[in-house]
Structure formats: structure tokens, C-alpha cells
Amino acid sequence: MTPRHLLIGLSVLVLAACSQAAPPEASKPTPAAAAQATGPATHAQAAAAAKARPAAFEPPPESAIPEGPFGDVVREGREIFVNTDVAAKAYVGNGLRCSNCHLDAGRLANSAPLWGAYVAYPAYRAKNGHVNTLGERLQGCFKYSMNGKAPPLDSKEMVALETYAFWMAKGAPTGEKLPGAGYPKKGFKPPQPPDYARGEAVFKAHCALCHGADGQGQQVAGRYVFPPLWGPDSFNWGAGMHQLDNAAAFIKANMPLSQGGTLTDQDAWDVAMYMDGHERPQDPRYKGDLAATRKAYHDTPMSLYGTTVNGHLLGSAPATRN
Ligand code: HEC
Ligand code: HEC
Known part of the structure; x- marks a missing residue:
């Protein structure tokens, strides 16, 4: 910084x-x-x-990210999300960060928050004509929004981002569009x-x-x-x-x-x-x-x-x- x-x-x-x-x-x-x-x-x-x-889903506070190896990966995912140009440099081809469009580190309702996304995949997308896993959806934002390259699905970057999203969606029902999800x-x-x-x-x-x-x-x-x-x-x-x-x-x-x-x-x-x-x-x-x-x-x-x-x-x- x-x-x-x-x-x-x-x-x-x-x-x-x-x-x-x-x-x-x-x-x-x-x-x-x-x-x-x-x-x-x-x-x-x-x-x-x-x-x-309607009242949006309330993700856990950041202070609730646990100590230990799981929490470490949640923190790594957050870091990639807010400092994408540094923490996932190899996959970024512009000057943006994920959090520029998904505000408050992906927490803010009505800015396509990560907690809303986590429970909405796998889902069919007309954009590519098949059922996309969350990983594939994340890859899409790297390719287009970040004008970069998609990290491989099993890369540490992808695992960290999915872990951060999973942690943030704690307690949310799956398969439902939550109030405040998406734009x-x-x-x-x-x-x-x-x-x-x-x-x-x-x-x-x-x-x-x-x-x-x-x-x-x-x-x-x-x-x-x-x-x-x-x-x-x-x-x-x-x-x-x-x-x-x-x-x-x-x-x-x-x-x-x-x-x-x-x-x-x-x-x-x-x-x-x-x-x-x-x-x-x-x-x-x-x-x-x-x-x-x-x-x-x-x-x-x-x-x-x-x-x-x-x-x-x-x-x-x-x-x-x-
Ligand atoms: C230039 C703005 C922009 C940037 C930067 C951006 N995104 Fe997105 N993202 C979008 C838009 C627009 C959508 C589609 C939202 C919708 O259809 O409601 C989206 C959708 C998503 C979704 C699915 C949300 C849902 O509810 O279905 C995820 C997950 C996501 N982005 C993750 C990321 C990640 C991870 C990064 C960084 C690597 C990133 N985005 C960078 C604009 C952006
Ligand atoms: C007070 C300063 C400020 C004003 C005024 C402002 N923005 Fe932003 N805007 C930002 C910041 C900062 C971000 C990134 C947010 C973040 O990273 O938390 C942003 C993000 C964005 C993004 C997503 C990222 C990107 O580069 O595509 C768009 C689109 C956007 N603003 C459009 C607008 C439009 C249109 C207006 C006028 C109606 C506007 N902004 C007014 C500060 C501002």
C-alpha cells in the first residue's frame, strides 16, 4: 500500500x-x-x-474470520478480492480490483455481494450456454471485468476466493435469490x-x-x-x-x-x-x-x-x- x-x-x-x-x-x-x-x-x-x-442478508462481521488455517485462506481470498492487481497480478490485465464493482470487499447488498453469489451457483448462464459452477463464474469476472486470464479452477487464488465467499454466506439458504444479491x-x-x-x-x-x-x-x-x-x-x-x-x-x-x-x-x-x-x-x-x-x-x-x-x-x- x-x-x-x-x-x-x-x-x-x-x-x-x-x-x-x-x-x-x-x-x-x-x-x-x-x-x-x-x-x-x-x-x-x-x-x-x-x-x-426488503432487508438484505447480513454476512458475518470481518472480525469473525477465525484464527487458524481455514481463516488464513478466508483472509487470503479477501486480499485477492480487494487488492486483485497485486495479490493475483498474473491474472489481471487492467487497473481494476474485484471490490471496485463488488463494494465493501464483496459485502455490500445490491453490488453483487459474494454471499449472494455463493448460494446461487451452480447455475445455467445464457452467456456461455451451460451450467456454471461458482468457480467458472469467478473465472468469467477475471476474463472480462478484469480483462485478464482465468486462474485454473484448482489454483490457490480460486480456492481462496471460493473460501472467502463460502465464509461470507454462513447461514444463508442455498438455491434462493437473497434480497440484496446481484445488482x-x-x-x-x-x-x-x-x-x-x-x-x-x-x-x-x-x-x-x-x-x-x-x-x-x-x-x-x-x-x-x-x-x-x-x-x-x-x-x-x-x-x-x-x-x-x-x-x-x-x-x-x-x-x-x-x-x-x-x-x-x-x-x-x-x-x-x-x-x-x-x-x-x-x-x-x-x-x-x-x-x-x-x-x-x-x-x-x-x-x-x-x-x-x-x-x-x-x-x-x-x-x-x-
Ligand atoms: C467492472 C466491474 C466488475 C469487476 C471489476 C468485477 N466484477 Fe464481478 N460482476 C460484475 C457484474 C456486472 C456482474 C453481474 C451481476 C449481475 O448480473 O447481477 C458480476 C458478477 C459476479 C459474480 C456473480 C454474482 C451473482 O450474484 O451471480 C461473482 C461471483 C463475481 N462477479 C466475482 C468477481 C470477482 C472475483 C472479481 C475479481 C476477480 C470481479 N467479480 C470483478 C462486475 C465486476
Ligand atoms: C466520491 C467519489 C466518486 C464519485 C463522485 C463517483 N464515483 Fe464511481 N467509484 C468511486 C470509487 C472509489 C469506486 C471504487 C469503489 C471501491 O473500490 O470501493 C467507484 C466505482 C465505480 C464503478 C465500478 C468500477 C469501474 O471503474 O468501472 C463505476 C462503473 C462507477 N464508479 C461509476 C460512477 C458514475 C457513473 C458516477 C457518477 C454518477 C460515479 N461513479 C461517481 C468513486 C466515485
Whole structure:
């Protein structure tokens, strides 16, 4: 982790986002600057939105991770989850960590928490047309969300991640979709079709402060403290977050950070369209024909891949790291 003295002079925001090991309360600050930039939205609104949903499953507190060899592997899994770029470096091809999209180290309801995932697999996935074990599902996030390589199913990384998820789901019923599992996208529809230009305005007002004016995030000492939303260091065109419904639901529930539920539904869809209307790394399933790749894997209005947005054919000039 970055030495503290490097951070002096940076805003409280950056400090807060950096302290990975801090307890949940401390890692969810309410920075004055962000609050200002996000205008009239209030925490009361966010609280009201959260209240409207059924109570989520409560995972055990981190302090309950036991001593001994089992607990050691749970801790190893947590470490891979929150510091993926360091702890599972060989399998990561961008600047993201699992916990950038599965907030609070995979514990937070409505950000596809690990406890919700653990009890939901094996499951059939249309994405690859067969029943996936939890291990295979985890491999998918490495390949697409992390733009990397899938660790082998019996690798120590995979065993550690599954052990962490198993520990977190303690006491949860299996085979049921728990309240708070996944991203809350069921029935979440845009009042009007999402719009790129409106999304750009939302981005400037509510997101650029942290994710940068160009969406490329912000780094301290070579590591991202605010993750990139598109471009070479972000998730690739095969990732779930490139689909408008996933992105809109995640953003509505969780962004701006610590102020989930404060954007209007329309703003969440519009800014999702703006974010997913930018280039990112190529879909690893691409074999040289954009239209064929769209037809095979992206044949849905929720994917902008292979369509023209803001005058650019998305996927025709994918972002690459130099
Ligand atoms: C760019 C954002 C992003 C990153 C980074 C990311 N994921 Fe995901 N993950 C998603 C999305 C989107 C879904 C699909 C959620 C849904 O369909 O509701 C998902 C789904 C999952 C699921 C299944 C959840 C469920 O309830 O079915 C697991 C498990 C998972 N991710 C683990 C990981 C792991 C492990 C990593 C790091 C190696 C990771 N993810 C990194 C976005 C991300
Ligand atoms: C106060 C700072 C802040 C603001 C404002 C903010 N974010 Fe984030 N965002 C973060 C941080 C930090 C993370 C990673 C969370 C973590 O690792 O715990 C994140 C994660 C994300 C992710 C998943 C990771 C990735 O890079 O794809 C998306 C998507 C996202 N934010 C979109 C948005 C959008 C859209 C807005 C504006 C509506 C927004 N954010 C506003 C700080 C912020």
C-alpha cells in the first residue's frame, strides 16, 4: 500500500478511497466536495430508497474470520478480492480490483455481494450456454471485468476466493435469490430511452470529480484510487458492466460513492449510456469481425458494442495498454 506520506496534500476523498482495510463506515465517507458536486440529492432520499427494499442478508462481521488455517485462506481470498492487481497480478490485465464493482470487499447488498453469489451457483448462464459452477463464474469476472486470464479452477487464488465467499454466506439458504444479491436491475427501466448527451451532463456534474474529466480514474503512486470507467485500464467489451442494464442498476444503487440512490432513474441510465458509449479493451471472443461478434455475443439493445454512438463505431478501435 502507498506510504501515507505520499498522500499528504491529496484530498480527503483520495485518502478515504485508499484505506482498503478501514471498517465499512470509514471507507464510505461523505466528502463535502462530492456532496456539493452532486447537487440537491440528499441522504434522506438515499435512505428512503434503501428502505423500500426488503432487508438484505447480513454476512458475518470481518472480525469473525477465525484464527487458524481455514481463516488464513478466508483472509487470503479477501486480499485477492480487494487488492486483485497485486495479490493475483498474473491474472489481471487492467487497473481494476474485484471490490471496485463488488463494494465493501464483496459485502455490500445490491453490488453483487459474494454471499449472494455463493448460494446461487451452480447455475445455467445464457452467456456461455451451460451450467456454471461458482468457480467458472469467478473465472468469467477475471476474463472480462478484469480483462485478464482465468486462474485454473484448482489454483490457490480460486480456492481462496471460493473460501472467502463460502465464509461470507454462513447461514444463508442455498438455491434462493437473497434480497440484496446481484445488482437491482429487475424492473429497473429508463423512463425515456437513455441519451448520450444527457449522460455527458450527468457525468460532468456527478462523476468527473472522482473518476476524472476523461473517465480514466485517478492514480496515486501508480495504483488507482478512483477506478477508470473506460479506456485501456477498464473492463473489456465482454464484461457485464458494459451492458446498460447492469451499469444503470449498479450506478443507481451505488454511485456517486456513498450516495447510492440519489440519482434519478433517468440520470442513472443516461450516464450508463455515456460510460458504455466509450471505447474499452476488445471482447476476448472477437475473431476479426465486429458485426459477427456483435451477432454472436451482443445481440441485445443493452449492448452498444458494434453500434455507432456519438459518431463512433464502438469496438472498431478498442483501447489497448501501451
Ligand atoms: C467492472 C466491474 C466488475 C469487476 C471489476 C468485477 N466484477 Fe464481478 N460482476 C460484475 C457484474 C456486472 C456482474 C453481474 C451481476 C449481475 O448480473 O447481477 C458480476 C458478477 C459476479 C459474480 C456473480 C454474482 C451473482 O450474484 O451471480 C461473482 C461471483 C463475481 N462477479 C466475482 C468477481 C470477482 C472475483 C472479481 C475479481 C476477480 C470481479 N467479480 C470483478 C462486475 C465486476
Ligand atoms: C466520491 C467519489 C466518486 C464519485 C463522485 C463517483 N464515483 Fe464511481 N467509484 C468511486 C470509487 C472509489 C469506486 C471504487 C469503489 C471501491 O473500490 O470501493 C467507484 C466505482 C465505480 C464503478 C465500478 C468500477 C469501474 O471503474 O468501472 C463505476 C462503473 C462507477 N464508479 C461509476 C460512477 C458514475 C457513473 C458516477 C457518477 C454518477 C460515479 N461513479 C461517481 C468513486 C466515485
